[in-house]
Amino acid sequence: MNELTFSGTSGVLVLSAYAVIMLVIGWWAGRGTTSSSARSYYLSGSGLGFVALFFTLYATQYSGNSIVGYAPEAYRSGFTWWQSVPFMVAVIAAYLIFAPRLYVVAKREGFITPIDWVRHRFGKGKLTILAAVLMLWGLANYLLEQLVAMGQGISGLTGATIPYEVGVIAFVLVMLIYSWSGGMRAVALTDVMQGIALLVGVAVLLFGALYLVGGDVTGVTATLADTDPEKVAVPATADSVEWLSMIVLIGLGAAVYPHAIQRIYAARSERTLKRSLAVMAWMPLLTTAVVFVVGIVGTQLFPGLSEDDSEQLVGMIANEVAGLGVFFYIMMILLFGGVVAAIVSTADSALLAFSSVVARDVYGRHVNPAAPEKRQVLVGKIAGVVAVAILLVIAWNPPGTLYDIFVLKFELIVQLAPVFMLGLYWRRMAAGPAFWGMLAGALIAGGLTLAGVDDLGGVPGGLLGLAVNVGVCVIGSLVVGRPGDSPSEDPVPAQEATVGAA
């Protein structure tokens, strides 16, 4: 790789400026937040308006991996990677399965963590504990991925001027400072800045990449069709099955991520929530679709890269674009900051959710139930710092490519989907079968991953586990459950529904 434009002092200056901006926004946002109330700290008092909610949904769902990991994936896989667009839309479609009713119940019952729903619906038993374990596991893995990406992004984009470890520690400290002081409000408002930086960065990267090939996208695809036809041809059946599986797996998995669910609770109103999600339905076309095009253009700009070298594709393209002139250099600074900001914005959301589950569902329920909320919040903050410290040690030896660890966390977290998506509607669903289904699904998904089996005929292990999970849950509930075992959560009374339907 050639000498990078952002190596040396310029890279350090750009990152320092972004760090300062994040700290200032976080400090400003956190002024009105009180750490003595869990609702205030973890959900910003359930008062996020449209702008903050939309950008925190956006910046949380799209991490730095959506740029630095997806562009190389498009480079290597070719047009099959278009799947990254519908699978991101699927996340919003999956919200529609459960978010409308969960929002109503959460507001009524005063939920703070996703486990609050599981406890409300199924009681305090072993299902609640297993759900909490899977959530903490998934969040820790998610956080680890962000820490790895943070180091690789900073180190890669600065040509290792800022060493991997230094980059991670610096931005982790920034994240911890503003998260500690401002909670969800600070996280959401820094997400506004981070989301804008990501959007602008992606747009500029596309513009620059197209400029480098003279704006001739059709020429790029036509050339690729001649030189590398398997990248542009209709994929093999197993690849198409995997494509469909990823839409289901990521759609269901990402929607029930703890930090995703907490954003449902944090919305100021239903109107705010549904409008934010309505706009989010279009964001894959402005983000992953753009990154897809950049990856495809990369096949012409840097043909023949190995898998390892292709991981640096975004940095290589940014370097070329920055060399075009002062305007492009400044624009690539925005991209550079946008990538790092996107990673930090995803990490801070996962950290806050992790902290809330430890504070409320572990410490507040099982360790010290008499503890006041202020103490619970403090314990959650300390647990978050300790978890990050442990994950940093793991991050020094990052596993495989980013995509591999991205899939791994969905394999487990998607097993939570039935307790939300079935539990909200099916009153006969019983806690016992739900527990055994979730456990079986998690063991199958984790076992296949440990055995090195990514998929069977294109169907990922997580989806196979989910099928078993749902099967055990449904059949078991039909056997041991009784109709009306749980109170109805239906916000539309049956009589009114019938009258309205007539």
Place this chain on the structure above:
Amino acid sequence: MDRGRSTSPDPAPHAGGSPPPARPLREPIRRPRLWIAMAVVIIAGVPLYLPTGSIRPLVGGVPYWLLISVAATLAFSALTCWACLRDWNLAEPAEEAAAREEATS
């Protein structure tokens, strides 16, 4: 029969004096046609049903199957957006009524 509809109570008067028109309560999960349409656009976007390995015809340099997939994805986004705005109305009437009440008191 449309099981997703119900008339919201909405008892609060409008700021101008007359109450706003009642909007039906709606929940996306109760709309089978929505989910059938979702399944159709998702499956239409996955090239499972097209001959493996085919590239041509190229339309503007882009293989035909990718254009089909892009069109299906646009439809998926549009459908999801539409469902958020039009098929989801559970708490909003009560929340807006409460907000109006607060504003007038």
